[in-house]
Amino acid sequence: MERSGVSRRALGGLALGGVLGGAAMGLSGCERPAETDLKPKSRQFPKDFIRGVASAAFQTEGAQDVDGRGPSVWDVFEKVPGHVKDGSDATVATDSYRRFQEDVDLIAGAGLDAYRFSISWSRVLPTGEGAVNAAGLDHYSRLVDALLAKGIAPYATLFHWDLPQALQAKGGWANRDTALRLADYAQAVVGRLGDRLKNYIILNEAAVHAVVGHVLGEQAPGLKDVNLLGKVVHHMNLGQGLAIQALRAGGRDLNIGTTLALQPCRPAGGPWAVWNRLASDGLDALWNKAWLDPLLKGTYPKAMDDFLKGGVVHDGDLATMRQPVDFVGVNYYAPVYVRLDLAAPGKIAMAAPPKGAELDAFGRHIDPSGLYEMLDRVRREYGAPKTLVTENGCSDPFGTGPAILDDQFRITYLRRHLEAVLAAREAGCDVRGYFEWTLIDNFEWDLGYTSKFGLVAMDRTTGVRTPKASYAWFKTLAESGVLPSSP
Ligand code: FCB
Numbered sequence: 001m002e003r004s005g006v007s008r009r010a011l012g013g014l015a016l017g018g019v020l021g022g023a024a025m026g027l028s029g030c031e032r033p034a035e036t037d038l039k040p041k042s043r044q045f046p047k048d049f050i051r052g053v054a055s056a057a058f059q060t061e062g063a064q065d066v067d068g069r070g071p072s073v074w075d076v077f078e079k080v081p082g083h084v085k086d087g088s089d090a091t092v093a094t095d096s097y098r099r100f101q102e103d104v105d106l107i108a109g110a111g112l113d114a115y116r117f118s119i120s121w122s123r124v125l126p127t128g129e130g131a132v133n134a135a136g137l138d139h140y141s142r143l144v145d146a147l148l149a150k151g152i153a154p155y156a157t158l159f160h161w162d163l164p165q166a167l168q169a170k171g172g173w174a175n176r177d178t179a180l181r182l183a184d185y186a187q188a189v190v191g192r193l194g195d196r197l198k199n200y201i202i203l204n205e206a207a208v209h210a211v212v213g214h215v216l217g218e219q220a221p222g223l224k225d226v227n228l229l230g231k232v233v234h235h236m237n238l239g240q241g242l243a244i245q246a247l248r249a250g251g252r253d254l255n256i257g258t259t260l261a262l263q264p265c266r267p268a269g270g271p272w273a274v275w276n277r278l279a280s281d282g283l284d285a286l287w288n289k290a291w292l293d294p295l296l297k298g299t300y301p302k303a304m305d306d307f308l309k310g311g312v313v314h315d316g317d318l319a320t321m322r323q324p325v326d327f328v329g330v331n332y333y334a335p336v337y338v339r340l341d342l343a344a345p346g347k348i349a350m351a352a353p354p355k356g357a358e359l360d361a362f363g364r365h366i367d368p369s370g371l372y373e374m375l376d377r378v379r380r381e382y383g384a385p386k387t388l389v390t391e392n393g394c395s396d397p398f399g400t401g402p403a404i405l406d407d408q409f410r411i412t413y414l415r416r417h418l419e420a421v422l423a424a425r426e427a428g429c430d431v432r433g434y435f436e437w438t439l440i441d442n443f444e445w446d447l448g449y450t451s452k453f454g455l456v457a458m459d460r461t462t463g464v465r466t467p468k469a470s471y472a473w474f475k476t477l478a479e480s481g482v483l484p485s486s487p
Helices: 073-078 096-109 134-149 176-193 206-214 226-249 273-297 302-308 317-321 368-381 408-426 469-480
Strands: 050-054 114-118 153-159 199-204 255-261 265-267 327-331 336-340 348-351 387-391 431-437 456-458 465-467
Touching (some): 050 387, 050 469, 096 465, 114 199, 176 199, 199 206, 226 255, 226 273, 255 387, 273 302, 273 317, 273 348
Parallel strands (some): 199 255, 265 336
16 A cells, blocks of 8 residues: 555554554545535635744754754654655754745745744753753744744744653653643743744644554654553643643733644445444544544543543543633644444544545545535534634645646645635634645655645755745735635
8 A cells, every 4th residue: 555545644554442443454445425615605805814824843944953952752753764754854954943034035925924833842941841941942032023024923833743852751742741841831932932922822733643653653753552642642632721821821912722633534435334434433533522622622522531541631630621712723634534444453444535536645535625624513513713724735746856836736725725714704614814834845744855735845955945836826815815716
């Protein structure tokens, strides 16, 4: 099977114990017909609808040994042969630690309102705790000032998968103490930047980090231990609650949310569709509800019981995890298809997208209706909070060759997903903004530089940035506020 078919994004090869159990790697065809696109009545975005781009520290900054930064789990993971597809690493990435002003100029040049970046925990606290490294915070202070000088709103993610290695050595997210350390780190950031940095995203796609990093071992910290799952999930939820409290403690007027990888978990069709629904519901509990429910309802879905047994959840934790948020960040790329497999310990296996479905570079179904579905579900089941699409985008076909500069396929993908956003707004979803992933082709985790998502290409030898057709398209959209109807 092509590796992408079992990538983190397809959630393949799950080996979950307990209720959700382990999964076989087999694919079954799915007869669910391809979804049609959603057509909004109006193509006009409201004036205050935020248009931005998103990035992450480890994927862009480089400068790993500069200004007192400590190592993160990704520094360790990327060095192990076989972990990164092309054998590359992020020691330079897009060199954005040094070249951030160029990035800011590109964002401003596209007329965008906002930039979502992440702060590297191990620049702020090189060992994850203890004394604050002022030089690390200085960098983000400069970045925030540079953005504000151009009228761009900074949105900072506190944790985008790069846990300080020193905390990992103490058990990482499986250690309850890490939750407390996240709150300390949040406090250090807001203490220094809170006068200018108003928008905070606590965690990025905690589901991916928990499952792919701790069960599948395909990403840092590279663990394959299903027994850690309950603790990791819970401590991330708990840490998030504590971090929100820490940010709010200063009494500043902040805009605080978190970012979830929301994927519709769809049962494969065919004669077993009813049974497949059991498997897709099980995955949905772990992938979507185990993060939405604690934050917005103060509960865990029943399917998490087995993972959380043994005193993982302490008295008072549920109340701590449930925090008022100003927005829910939704990252959406594709739905996932699931089938029941009695031979698999957990009875869950991944299924192929419907026959004839249009696929992205990862072999996932390109289906804008999935974005609509998740936005609408957040509205219906979670009290219609404000939402931001904090990531959406598509990769060039995988490869080590140059980027495709005339990237019409990307424009089409973005246009169709933005139609879904407009349609969701018309259906009553309070979607306030959209961040495209990503500004510049960067280090795509375990795929290294073989996967390119940027609106801007980068020559890895010279660092020179070259805008693609999609950059010009997004600029037109940002400036006009009207979504073109083609391509
Ligand atoms: C998301 C991650 C982001 C990037 C995109 C392509 O899952 O949050 O860092 O890898 O996928």
